[in-house]
Amino acid sequence: MKAAATNYYKADSVDHALSLSASLGGMAKYLAGGQSLLPMMNLRLAMPEALIDISGLAALREVRLLENGLFIGAGVTHAMIEDGRVPEYGAGFLQHVAGGIAYRSIRNQGTVGGSLVHADPSADWSTALLALNATAVIRSDAGIRHVPLGTFQTGLMETSLEESEVLLGVLLPILSVRTRWAYRKFCYKVGELAHSLAAVVIDPEHELALAVVGAAADTPYVLPRVSASLRVGLHADAVALPSFTQLVEADLAEGTSHEPASYEFHLHKTIITRAVSEALTK
Amino acid sequence: MKTITLVINGEASTDKVEDRLSLADFLRDQRNLTGLHLGCEHGVCGACTVLVDDEPVRSCITLAAAVDGKTVRTVEGFEQDPTMAVIRECFSAAHGLQCGYCTPGMVLTVRDMLKRQKCATQQQIRIELSGNLCRCTGYSGIVKAVEMARDRLAGETNQQAK
Numbered sequence: 001m002k003a004a005a006t007n008y009y010k011a012d013s014v015d016h017a018l019s020l021s022a023s024l025g026g027m028a029k030y031l032a033g034g035q036s037l038l039p040m041m042n043l044r045l046a047m048p049e050a051l052i053d054i055s056g057l058a059a060l061r062e063v064r065l066l067e068n069g070l071f072i073g074a075g076v077t078h079a080m081i082e083d084g085r086v087p088e089y090g091a092g093f094l095q096h097v098a099g100g101i102a103y104r105s106i107r108n109q110g111t112v113g114g115s116l117v118h119a120d121p122s123a124d125w126s127t128a129l130l131a132l133n134a135t136a137v138i139r140s141d142a143g144i145r146h147v148p149l150g151t152f153q154t155g156l157m158e159t160s161l162e163e164s165e166v167l168l169g170v171l172l173p174i175l176s177v178r179t180r181w182a183y184r185k186f187c188y189k190v191g192e193l194a195h196s197l198a199a200v201v202i203d204p205e206h207e208l209a210l211a212v213v214g215a216a217a218d219t220p221y222v223l224p225r226v227s228a229s230l231r232v233g234l235h236a237d238a239v240a241l242p243s244f245t246q247l248v249e250a251d252l253a254e255g256t257s258h259e260p261a262s263y264e265f266h267l268h269k270t271i272i273t274r275a276v277s278e279a280l281t282k
Numbered sequence: 283m284k285t286i287t288l289v290i291n292g293e294a295s296t297d298k299v300e301d302r303l304s305l306a307d308f309l310r311d312q313r314n315l316t317g318l319h320l321g322c323e324h325g326v327c328g329a330c331t332v333l334v335d336d337e338p339v340r341s342c343i344t345l346a347a348a349v350d351g352k353t354v355r356t357v358e359g360f361e362q363d364p365t366m367a368v369i370r371e372c373f374s375a376a377h378g379l380q381c382g383y384c385t386p387g388m389v390l391t392v393r394d395m396l397k398r399q400k401c402a403t404q405q406q407i408r409i410e411l412s413g414n415l416c417r418c419t420g421y422s423g424i425v426k427a428v429e430m431a432r433d434r435l436a437g438e439t440n441q442q443a444k
Contacts (some may be wrong), residue, residue: 001323008284008301008347031348038343039324042304051301053348079337103413104394105331105338190412192326 003041007050014059017166018141020052026163028052032060032075033109035102036118060113060168063087071137073169074113082107090132090175093201097128097183102191113167116152119159119219122193126153127214128183130222131199132172139168146171156218176205182278184271196267198275202230211276216256216268223251226276236280239273248272286350290315291359299346305339306330308346309356317357317386321415328414331387332356338394357386365393368438369431378427380418388414392428401432 009028011017021028028050029037040046054060060075063086070089072081080086081098101107101124115125116136129149136152138145138161147160149170154160161167180202185194197214209230214220225247238244248269249260258265287296290313299308304323309315309332321327323342330342333355360366369389372378379385391414395401400410407428408421416424 002307003302003304005300006302008345010347010350031345034343034345034348035325035340038304038345041302042323042343051345053345055348103328104398104410105328105340105391105413106325108337109339109344190409 001042001044003038004044004047006041006048008053009050010053011057014054014057014139014166014168015141017052017054017057018139018164021166022141022164024050024052030054030117030166032111032114033077034114035106035110036114036120036123054166055109055111060111062169066171068171069135069174070172071169072112072172074116074167075111076113076169078102078107078110078112078115079104081112089172090181090201091177091179093128093132093175093179093181093183094172097124097199100124100183100185106191113169116149116170117159117161117167119153119155119157120193121153121156121217121219122195122197122215124185124194124197124214127197127212127220128199129170129172130220131181131201131210131212132175133208133210134173135171137168137171138165140165144168150222153219173206173208175201175203175208178205179203179208180279180282182275182282184275184278186267186271196264196271198268198272200230200275200279202279204233207231211272213252213255213268213272216252216258216264221251221255223248223255223272225251226272230276230279234276234280236277239277239280244276245269245273284347284350286346288349288351289353291355297346301345301347303346304342305332305334305344305346305349305354306341309341309354315356315358319383319386321383326413326415327384328387328391329384331390331414333390333394338390357390360390360393363393365396365435368434369393369396369427372427372430372434373424376427376430377423378419379423384414384416384418388416388424392431395428396432396435401428404429 029048031051031053060073062073064071078098134149136147182200186196211223211226319329321329325343
């Protein structure tokens with residue numbers, strides 16, 4: 001199918017993008033990689049009156065190692081991370097996640113920011129970066145604000161980004177080289193959006209221990225009991241015990257609407273358990 | 283309407299395009315480069331693969347307006363490319379195509395895979411090619427063609443090094 005008529009604008013700076021958006025009365029969509037937006041436009045699930053192309057903005061492709069974390073610009077593509085063109089971070093976690101997204105030609109265009117703002121709970125970065133306790137860095141004419149990623153994602157395909165704002169990037173906390181992590185997806189076909197995904201990141205040096213499940217609810221879900229057990233030093237051998245299984249089941253029952261006897265519930269339970277096991281045996 | 287200036291298969295080109303026009307439709311309909319094919323028009327089949335600034339992209343989910351100032355290479359632009367010549371011979375020898383609809387997208391993707399050295403094993407080849415769908419071959423001939431091309435190109439590199 002062909003996209004509906006639209007008006008294309010190219011922004012030459014972040015300020016220009018913001019002012020264009022304001023002048024278009026909030027009827028424009030930002031276009032970064034377009035790998036989520038254009039399929040929707042071709043299927044006419046999205047028919048924006050205007051597109052503001054921000055893909056050429058160097059300011060959105062900045063990657064900076066700061067004292068309090070690694071800042072990754074919203075316009076950084078998955079391929080840039082896959083190819084190791086950003087600083088080594090989290091013992092290979094980012095690179096691993098990036099390399100598993102869709103297909104290479106998608107990764108050459110698709111961006112971290114685009115994925116986060118599209119907010120598909122089955123997509124990779126929303127779940128993976130939540131397990132890092134990342135922060136969304138948001139820009140408007142008023143300046144910059146920071147929002148924890150868990151608060152940024154408000155619902156299915158929804159974020160707390162205001163009409164007058166654009167996502168500048170994400171700030172990932174400093175991780176030690178001894179960080180243990182695992183990232184598991186379940187797909188029938190390589191490259192499709194996952195039917196279940198689990199991200200586990202454990203870094204006692206920075207008091208970080210999070211297990212997140214994606215594609216299970218409207219947004220990725222931080223598993224409270226599983227994360228707590230990781231924080232107090234759950235041992236790899238304990239993962240196979242019923243006591244741990246009950247934690248996973250309780251978290252899924254609380255955070256998702258899947259019936260415990262359902263296939264989906266079992267799938268999520270399995271993927272979460274595998275991810276935890278993998279992280280703990282590193 | 284937008285005016286775009288780009289380099290297509292080595293030649294500079296200035297064109298007027300509708301804002302909503304995909305790069306795929308622009309290349310096929312306005313530039314008569316019908317080597318790329320439309321299979322799904324939402325980015326999952328890979329038949330529309332072209333190179334933009336040397337990287338494979340899905341032209342069906344790229345706007346023509348958005349490639350202003352860039353370099354585009356379609357399968358037609360590889361007539362003189364020695365690597366592509368090897369790939370094509372191997373696809374032919376290993377029955378890597380039947381109807382040929384997926385083939386331009388396949389060979390461009392394979393060329394990129396070889397460049398990035400992502401053809402070490404059958405499993406890796408299959409994973410890297412998972413974004414290119416073929417309805418005819420069942421893929422085994424394609425995988426064989428990639429292995430054949432990889433080995434031939436490695437052999438040729440060794441020859442040159444000697």
